[in-house]
Amino acid sequence: MHNYKYFYLVVGLFVAVLLVSNTASTKILQLGPFTFDGGTLLFPLAYIFGDILTEVYGYRNSRKVIWTGFSCLLLATVVYYVVGMLPPAADWTGQSAYMQILGIVPRIAIGSLIAYFSGEFSNSYILAKMKIWTKGKWLWMRTIGSTIVGEGIDTLLFVLIAFYGILPTGLLISVIVSNYIFKVGVEAVFTPVTYAVVNWLKKNEHEDYYDFHTKFNPFRITS
Numbered sequence: 001m002h003n004y005k006y007f008y009l010v011v012g013l014f015v016a017v018l019l020v021s022n023t024a025s026t027k028i029l030q031l032g033p034f035t036f037d038g039g040t041l042l043f044p045l046a047y048i049f050g051d052i053l054t055e056v057y058g059y060r061n062s063r064k065v066i067w068t069g070f071s072c073l074l075l076a077t078v079v080y081y082v083v084g085m086l087p088p089a090a091d092w093t094g095q096s097a098y099m100q101i102l103g104i105v106p107r108i109a110i111g112s113l114i115a116y117f118s119g120e121f122s123n124s125y126i127l128a129k130m131k132i133w134t135k136g137k138w139l140w141m142r143t144i145g146s147t148i149v150g151e152g153i154d155t156l157l158f159v160l161i162a163f164y165g166i167l168p169t170g171l172l173i174s175v176i177v178s179n180y181i182f183k184v185g186v187e188a189v190f191t192p193v194t195y196a197v198v199n200w201l202k203k204n205e206h207e208d209y210y211d212f213h214t215k216f217n218p219f220r221i222t223s
Contacts, residue, residue, distance in 0.1 A: 015068060051123070051127055051147070054131075055127065063218060111157065119155075130142040155176055155180045
């Protein structure tokens with residue numbers, strides 16, 4: 001890989017967004033007509049970072065970052081679970097609060113990991129392909145178009161795996177629709193910021209990668 005100056009900064013921010021949003025998702029919010037988990041406020045930024053990574057550095061580098069994020073989410077999940085299962089100190093009264101907020105429910109953990117993996121790779125693949133089809137034009141179309149698919153897959157998989165059979169059907173549908181509209185809306189609103197960051201990185205990294213000969217197998221870690 002080239003000696004990029006800002007690649008690892010973007011990676012760090014991407015992983016931080018994943019971990020914080022995953023923890024914040026334990027709270028369910030009601031804002032106007034929308035019902036969604038707290039992580040939804042931040043999680044759309046993960047897709048914006050994913051767009052930036054693929055647009056500037058290419059799918060191959062983005063694939064490594066997606067796997068890095070997946071590994072960090074898995075590590076956080078395991079640590080939260082193990083800590084929750086260990087016996088608390090006799091004079092510590094926070095066990096029930098810990099389990100309520102950070103206690104890992106297997107269905108939610110599995111849903112989160114599967115949804116993240118499927119959504120992020122779909123987003124990155126579509127953006128990389130659209131960049132070739134559009135010959136690098138219409139960045140807004142690529143970022144929003146890839147997000148419509150990626151966030152759709154992510155939201156549907158997570159909510160169904162985590163909550164199907166637990167939440168009433170009406171609430172389940174409301175959560176799916178609210179999450180999806182909010183996430184895609186954030187991507188659209190942040191389009192000018194995405195343009196500015198992408199253009200700045202391309203100029204300073206001297207990179208504008210096109211995946212003409214890329215192997216898009218998501219399980220192919222090495223170049």
